[in-house]
Amino acid sequence: MNVTIVDYNSGNISSVINSFKEVARDKVNIEVTSDLNKIKSSDKVVLPGQGSFKSCVDALNNISGLVDTLNEFAISNKKPLLGICVGLQMFADIGYEETETKGLGWISGKVSKIDNQNGNYKLPHIGWNEINIVKDSKIFKDIENNSHMYFVHSYEFVPKDKNVISATTDYSSNIVCSVEKENIFGTQFHPEKSDKTGLKIIDNFINL
Amino acid sequence: MLKNRIIPCLDVKNGRVVKGINFVDLKDAGDPVEQAKIYSDGGADEICFLDITASNENRDTIYDVVEKTSKKCFVPLTVGGGVRSVDDISRLLNCGADKVSINTAAVQNSEVVVESSKKFGSQCIVVAIDAKKSNDKWEIFTHGGRNNTRIDAIEFAGKMQDSGAGELLVTSMDRDGTQVGYDIELMSKISSKVNIPVIASGGVGNLDHLVDGIKLGNASAVLAASIFHYGKHSVKEAKEYLDSKGIPVRI
Numbered sequence: 001m002n003v004t005i006v007d008y009n010s011g012n013i014s015s016v017i018n019s020f021k022e023v024a025r026d027k028v029n030i031e032v033t034s035d036l037n038k039i040k041s042s043d044k045v046v047l048p049g050q051g052s053f054k055s056c057v058d059a060l061n062n063i064s065g066l067v068d069t070l071n072e073f074a075i076s077n078k079k080p081l082l083g084i085c086v087g088l089q090m091f092a093d094i095g096y097e098e099t100e101t102k103g104l105g106w107i108s109g110k111v112s113k114i115d116n117q118n119g120n121y122k123l124p125h126i127g128w129n130e131i132n133i134v135k136d137s138k139i140f141k142d143i144e145n146n147s148h149m150y151f152v153h154s155y156e157f158v159p160k161d162k163n164v165i166s167a168t169t170d171y172s173s174n175i176v177c178s179v180e181k182e183n184i185f186g187t188q189f190h191p192e193k194s195d196k197t198g199l200k201i202i203d204n205f206i207n208l
Numbered sequence: 209m210l211k212n213r214i215i216p217c218l219d220v221k222n223g224r225v226v227k228g229i230n231f232v233d234l235k236d237a238g239d240p241v242e243q244a245k246i247y248s249d250g251g252a253d254e255i256c257f258l259d260i261t262a263s264n265e266n267r268d269t270i271y272d273v274v275e276k277t278s279k280k281c282f283v284p285l286t287v288g289g290g291v292r293s294v295d296d297i298s299r300l301l302n303c304g305a306d307k308v309s310i311n312t313a314a315v316q317n318s319e320v321v322v323e324s325s326k327k328f329g330s331q332c333i334v335v336a337i338d339a340k341k342s343n344d345k346w347e348i349f350t351h352g353g354r355n356n357t358r359i360d361a362i363e364f365a366g367k368m369q370d371s372g373a374g375e376l377l378v379t380s381m382d383r384d385g386t387q388v389g390y391d392i393e394l395m396s397k398i399s400s401k402v403n404i405p406v407i408a409s410g411g412v413g414n415l416d417h418l419v420d421g422i423k424l425g426n427a428s429a430v431l432a433a434s435i436f437h438y439g440k441h442s443v444k445e446a447k448e449y450l451d452s453k454g455i456p457v458r459i
Contacts, residue, residue, distance in 0.1 A: 022282070051329035055329075122403055122405050151210075
């Protein structure tokens with residue numbers, strides 16, 4: 001099996017690569033590439049993302065044919081895709097970081113700044129927080145409710161259809177931290193930095 | 209609920225740990241990779257490496273250490289010490305660091321913070337502020353504490369937030385190495401000045417100091433070196449103690 005981590009200059013992805021290689025060992029081949037043919041032929045795709053919503057969307061659009069290839073992979077062919085952090089946020093129709101930017105539109109909704117309750121909460125939301133699992137998601141197999149995951153973000157995904165939400169976390173408000181819509185999965189937290197529990201989520205995705 | 213973080217810090221010189229933990233079952237007590245793994249297995253919320261390599265010819269050793277550690281530890285890894293440019297930051301991130309802390313370079317030229325936070329995202333840019341009390345204010349020191357810039361630390365903290373820093377690592381030079389506790393006044397002043405998380409550092413000698421850093425200093429995270437290095441306390445003990453004092457921690 002081939003799992004491709006999309007390398008589209010979205011910031012620092014070495015931790016994502018390290019964690020997937022750690023979990024995959026010799027059983028699964030992990031590719032790190034922006035090569036469209038390799039993405040097309042892979043079994044699963046991971047879409048990481050660091051920095052701002054706009055910088056990630058711009059980086060995707062800078063690689064000719066990449067958005068079309070991802071659309072074909074996830075929407076037409078319905079193959080499993082995991083978005084991490086801004087990778088998840090880009091599923092939305094629109095994001096408001098820096099300036100209004102169009103997302104991939106795979107899961108209807110918007111990405112807006114976390115309400116810091118008049119400065120009562122620090123942003124970015126950095127550190128370990130518990131996840132409240134609200135829906136049985138395939139990537140949460142053997143993951144206990146209220147497990148700790150590592151977060152670092154200032155913006156949140158607000159999907160229109162609440163049925164796609166698989167987990168939330170409590171900060172200044174109830175923040176969506178995981179979604180599942182058919183073959184599309186996303187986590188706002190960083191499974192690659194969430195120690196053994198995070199690696200288990202990666203393992204679950206690889207074993208889908 | 210977001211948990212307060214405990215961050216053990218390892219001083220690394222020429223690729224080797226200085227003042228490491230003396231565990232009997234440790235094959236190589238000077239190996240930063242093994243030490244970091246012990247901390248992450250013991251529940252450390254993040255790991256911090258401070259590179260104190262003095263000579264330029266050995267500066268590359270830290271990259272190798274970071275690369276090896278990031279393949280074994282799956283909690284966030286912050287690396288600081290001698291970071292001078294956007295290129296240095298880029299190289300550390302490519303080796304597997306999750307955050308880079310910038311000290312002297314940020315004081316000399318805040319554009320490094322502006323540029324790097326734009327390029328890599330604020331989440332990986334930590335500005336390290338080394339401050340010493342002088343009458344009723346705190347002044348910033350650079351070059352590992354040798355150089356007094358006379359810059360006001362509290363105002364500088366605000367400037368770094370505006371420049372794009374994602375977190376501030378605040379060290380009291382008066383307290384560093386003394387084991388008498390954090391400079392709580394400095395921590396709370398900076399913490400109320402900025403809306404980004406503050407990591408308290410410098411002076412921890414016992415577990416109550418960690419409690420004070422969070423409860424009185426309003427720090428989001430507490431960093432300590434020697435209480436963990438010398439095996440006085442494990443990270444697990446520290447967390448259980450904080451928990452018993454009503455501080456939210458990941459256990």
